[in-house]
Amino acid sequence: MAEKVTIYDISKKLKISAATVSRALNDNPKISAKTRELVLKTAAEMNYKQNRLAQALKSGRTNNVGVIVPYINRSFFSSVIRGIEEELSPHGYHVIICQTHEDVNNEIKQIDTLLNTQVDGIFMSVAKTTQDTSHIKKALAENTPLVFFDRKKEVKGLSSVVIDDFRGGYLATEHLIKQGCKKIAHFSGDLNVEIYKNRHQGYLKALKDNGITPLKRFSLQVNSKLESGISAIKDLWEFDEKPDAIFSSSDYAALGAIQELKQMGIKIPEDVCVVGFSNEPFTKYMELPITSVDQTPLEMGKIAAQVFLEQIEGSQTLTVEKQVILAPKLFVRNSSNRNL
Amino acid sequence: MAEKVTIYDISKKLKISAATVSRALNDNPKISAKTRELVLKTAAEMNYKQNRLAQALKSGRTNNVGVIVPYINRSFFSSVIRGIEEELSPHGYHVIICQTHEDVNNEIKQIDTLLNTQVDGIFMSVAKTTQDTSHIKKALAENTPLVFFDRKKEVKGLSSVVIDDFRGGYLATEHLIKQGCKKIAHFSGDLNVEIYKNRHQGYLKALKDNGITPLKRFSLQVNSKLESGISAIKDLWEFDEKPDAIFSSSDYAALGAIQELKQMGIKIPEDVCVVGFSNEPFTKYMELPITSVDQTPLEMGKIAAQVFLEQIEGSQTLTVEKQVILAPKLFVRNSSNRNL
DNA sequence: TATATTTTTGTAATCGATTGCACTAATTTA
DNA sequence: TAAATTAGTGCAATCGATTACAAAAATATA
Numbered sequence: 001m002a003e004k005v006t007i008y009d010i011s012k013k014l015k016i017s018a019a020t021v022s023r024a025l026n027d028n029p030k031i032s033a034k035t036r037e038l039v040l041k042t043a044a045e046m047n048y049k050q051n052r053l054a055q056a057l058k059s060g061r062t063n064n065v066g067v068i069v070p071y072i073n074r075s076f077f078s079s080v081i082r083g084i085e086e087e088l089s090p091h092g093y094h095v096i097i098c099q100t101h102e103d104v105n106n107e108i109k110q111i112d113t114l115l116n117t118q119v120d121g122i123f124m125s126v127a128k129t130t131q132d133t134s135h136i137k138k139a140l141a142e143n144t145p146l147v148f149f150d151r152k153k154e155v156k157g158l159s160s161v162v163i164d165d166f167r168g169g170y171l172a173t174e175h176l177i178k179q180g181c182k183k184i185a186h187f188s189g190d191l192n193v194e195i196y197k198n199r200h201q202g203y204l205k206a207l208k209d210n211g212i213t214p215l216k217r218f219s220l221q222v223n224s225k226l227e228s229g230i231s232a233i234k235d236l237w238e239f240d241e242k243p244d245a246i247f248s249s250s251d252y253a254a255l256g257a258i259q260e261l262k263q264m265g266i267k268i269p270e271d272v273c274v275v276g277f278s279n280e281p282f283t284k285y286m287e288l289p290i291t292s293v294d295q296t297p298l299e300m301g302k303i304a305a306q307v308f309l310e311q312i313e314g315s316q317t318l319t320v321e322k323q324v325i326l327a328p329k330l331f332v333r334n335s336s337n338r339n340l
Numbered sequence: 341m342a343e344k345v346t347i348y349d350i351s352k353k354l355k356i357s358a359a360t361v362s363r364a365l366n367d368n369p370k371i372s373a374k375t376r377e378l379v380l381k382t383a384a385e386m387n388y389k390q391n392r393l394a395q396a397l398k399s400g401r402t403n404n405v406g407v408i409v410p411y412i413n414r415s416f417f418s419s420v421i422r423g424i425e426e427e428l429s430p431h432g433y434h435v436i437i438c439q440t441h442e443d444v445n446n447e448i449k450q451i452d453t454l455l456n457t458q459v460d461g462i463f464m465s466v467a468k469t470t471q472d473t474s475h476i477k478k479a480l481a482e483n484t485p486l487v488f489f490d491r492k493k494e495v496k497g498l499s500s501v502v503i504d505d506f507r508g509g510y511l512a513t514e515h516l517i518k519q520g521c522k523k524i525a526h527f528s529g530d531l532n533v534e535i536y537k538n539r540h541q542g543y544l545k546a547l548k549d550n551g552i553t554p555l556k557r558f559s560l561q562v563n564s565k566l567e568s569g570i571s572a573i574k575d576l577w578e579f580d581e582k583p584d585a586i587f588s589s590s591d592y593a594a595l596g597a598i599q600e601l602k603q604m605g606i607k608i609p610e611d612v613c614v615v616g617f618s619n620e621p622f623t624k625y626m627e628l629p630i631t632s633v634d635q636t637p638l639e640m641g642k643i644a645a646q647v648f649l650e651q652i653e654g655s656q657t658l659t660v661e662k663q664v665i666l667a668p669k670l671f672v673r674n675s676s677n678r679n680l
Numbered sequence: 681t682a683t684a685t686t687t688t689t690g691t692a693a694t695c696g697a698t699t700g701c702a703c704t705a706a707t708t709t710a
Numbered sequence: 711t712a713a714a715t716t717a718g719t720g721c722a723a724t725c726g727a728t729t730a731c732a733a734a735a736a737t738a739t740a
Contacts, residue, residue, distance in 0.1 A: 004696095006695095006696055006697085007696070007697065007698095008696075008697095016719075016720085017719065017720045017721075018696090018697080018698095018720095019697095019698080019699075019719075019720060019721080019722095020718085020719055020720075021697095022696095022697060022698060022699085023698090023699090023718095023719090025697095026697095026698085028699095030717070030718060030719085031717095031718070031719085032717075032718060032719095035718080035719085049455075049456050050456065050696090050697080051397075051458070051695085051696050051697070052456055052457050052458065053393060053396050053397045053402065053457075053458055053695085053696080053697095054397055054695070054696035054697045054698090054725090055696080055697055055698080056393050056697095056725095057391075057393045057394055057397050057695090057696080057697080057724095057725050057726070057727095058696085058697055058698050058699090058724075058725050059697090059698080059725085060725080062393065063457075064404075064436070064457075066434075071422065072412075072418050072421055072422050072425065073415065073418040073419040073421070073422045074418075075413065075415070075621075078412050078413040078414075078418040079413040081412055081413070081437070082411065082412050082413045082439065085412065085437060085438075085439055086439070089438075089439075094406075094436045094438075094453070094457060095436065095437050096404070096434045096435065096436050096437075097421070097425060097435050097436075097437055098425075098429075098434075099422065099425055099426070099429075113434070115389075116389050116390065116391075116392055117392050117393075117404075117434060118391070118392065118393055226625070255625055259627075262627075281415075281621070281622060282621060282622035282625045282626075285566070285595055285622045285626070286625070286626065286627065287599075287602075287626065287627045287628070288627070344726095346725095346726055346727085347726070347727065347728095348726075348727095356689075356690085357689065357690045357691075358690095358726090358727080358728095359689075359690060359691080359692095359727095359728080359729075360688085360689055360690075361727095362726095362727060362728060362729085363688095363689090363728090363729090365727095366727095366728085368729095370687075370688065370689085371687095371688070371689085372687075372688060372689090375688080375689085390726090390727080391725085391726050391727070393725085393726080393727095394695090394725070394726035394727045394728090395726080395727055395728080396695095396727095397694095397695050397696070397697095397725090397726080397727080398694075398695050398726085398727055398728050398729090399695085399727090399728080400695080681740100682739105682740090683738100683739080683740080684737105684738080684739070684740090685736100685737080685738065685739085686735100686736080686737070686738080687734100687735080687736065687737080688733105688734085688735070688736080689732105689733085689734070689735085690731105690732085690733075690734085691730105691731085691732075691733090692729100692730095692731090692732100693728100693729090693730090693731100694727100694728080694729085694730105695726105695727095695728090696725105697724100697725095698723100698724080698725090699722100699723090699724085700721105700722100700723090700724105701720105701721090701722095701723105702719100702720085702721080702722105703718105703719085703720080703721095704717105704718085704719080704720095705716100705717080705718075705719095706715100706716080706717070706718090707714100707715075707716070707717080708713100708714080708715065708716080709712105709713085709714070709715085710711105710712090710713080710714090
């Protein structure tokens with residue numbers, strides 16, 4: 001068994017104090033070049049590895065950050081996490097992951113245990129049901145930087161990185177209008193959730209800017225499931241005046257819509273254009289690839305990490321909150337492309 | 341700013357020693373009920389939170405585990421990680437994630453820093469290119485349990501949880517035979533990688549068991565990309581004797597195959613059946629859903645976690661390695677289902 | 681009541697690294 | 711050469727919790 005080598009082992013071997021060893025290893029300028037060399041050489045020989053726990057206890061910094069998301073295996077979240085990891089790893093940070101399963105109670109627990117483990121920072125996308133933010137303010141109270149991504153809450157002093165959902169909604173709708181669509185229906189998610197509300201607003205604004213009066217009946221709350229997309233189409237088609245386009249806040253519902261429309265013999269994109277949101281991996285693999293708004297998750301993760309780093313490094317400055325809003329990207333594919 | 345409360349603060353307030361406080365908090369039976377109550381009550385009042393770093397330094401256990409995968413945002417890996425997290429979180433463990441980007445050098449670094457951070461255990465799926473295992477043996481030398489999942493290496497003393505890739509290959513091929521296919525081609529991955537080799541072996545065995553002589557030309561090395569599937573089909577169709585089924589070790593290549601076959605006007609599943617591997621989320625969403633072998637990633641993660649827990653808890657027993665082999669599940673869908 | 685036991689609590693070392701302060705040795709200055 | 715700096719090291723406390731051992735308090739026994 002490899003016994004752990006400590007600075008005391010080195011100090012004994014060299015008959016110098018542990019303090020000197022520590023200083024030599026940390027490139028402290030007060031140490032003579034000769035001693036430093038000797039210590040470094042010996043440390044290498046003895047296969048010394050710094051005990052990060054001891055160091056963390058002393059310094060109060062663990063070099064760990066926590067990421068809290070609803071589910072890690074959702075394509076969007078795992079990509080954001082990847083971005084965070086890739087940006088932070090070169091700086092010596094490790095990423096700890098936590099899942100809330102969209103439940104505030106778990107969120108509360110996770111924040112607690114993360115703060116307890118003394119993470120140097122927290123990244124989070126709040127659960128859909130989260131209303132109260134007192135558990136989030138704890139991080140602030142303990143002086144642990146917290147950065148929201150995608151799903152944020154308004155808490156003074158906390159930074160966030162989100163995409164411009166309004167613009168995403170606007171882009172998608174505008175694109176549909178340019179394709180010649182005039183009766184555009186929108187599948188929104190729960191309008192109490194900020195991101196869905198914003199996408200909806202963007203949709204409305206684009207219509208108005210183009211002289212189209214939005215029809216109340218064309219805004220449906222549809223949750224993020226294939227089946228919901230199917231039944232939403234059925235509902236819409238009960239009326240005489242049918243839409244000539246669907247802009248869905250969810251790729252899954254968009255897919256359901258496409259399946260149902262095809263079922264009914266409706267041609268896409270000739271008769272009806274369909275646009276989704278999130279740019280889920282499957283959208284581009286479909287036989288009829290689906291146009292979708294990309295949320296640039298990888299970039300979002302990287303930028304969130306940068307915001308955290310700025311906050312940590314420049315601790316001089318009083319904690320300044322930073323609100324980054326990324327531009328969404330529309331990927332036009334066949335489900336809405338009439339210019340082929 | 342909330343000052344951190346320590347057991348010393350409690351001991352001062354109650355005028356008892358920190359040792360007593362510590363014992364009371366840890367339910368040590370040597371403490372009188374009265375004192376315990378008092379301490380617990382006071383601790384709650386003062387909002388005491390144990391410093392896990394100090395405890396970790398003392399005990400040598402951090403309650404952190406590391407997971408090393410090629411990329412976290414691959415559907416399969418993120419699902420395994422989810423399984424690990426969900427199984428371990430109730431036991432108080434946190435999960436640290438690391439990516440290798442399929443590069444052994446990163447793998448080496450990651451193991452090093454994880455051991456350095458004193459994780460209590462490591463889960464890993466090795467990079468495709470990994471040959472030498474000396475970096476992995478370091479964990480063993482430091483007495484840190486390491487559990488392989490999916491992609492393993494033979495290292496004495498290390499446990500693993502994998503699926504029965506041979507059986508997966510066998511199942512898929514057998515299914516195709518039952519559909520009446522007789523000329524089944526196989527897209528394998530790199531045959532130097534164990535999992536691909538095993539799937540290939542399973543394919544061969546199923547053919548033989550059913551009296552079909554495998555054709556060398558029908559075993560192609562195709563990497564896990566849509567485009568590769570397309571060109572593989574082109575290659576196969578240059579010969580007169582065409583296959584009547586494709587069993588691909590990759591869902592992406594299977595998808596490419598389907599696209600190209602359709603392009604050529606070939607009917608699926610009537611003329612050619614197609615089966616993929618991994619049960620990627622997109623397979624079930626396709627207009628023509630793709631039959632695929634599921635690797636039960638969530639379960640794999642959970643079981644890997646259980647193996648780790650057994651190893652940690654029953655530290656009495658000498659480290660016994662455990663090799664778990666999970667059964668793959670075939671999800672039959674329209675790309676290979678002629679019995680509709 | 682005096683002594684033996686058992687409970688309960690306190691003292692101090694430990695985990696490994698860091699760092700302010702003090703001290704010695706080496707160098708510079710007068 | 712003596713005094714004043716400067717450079718290089720060591721001592722010991724610290725981060726917060728745990729725990730063997732010692733000691734004190736409470737209880738049981740004679």
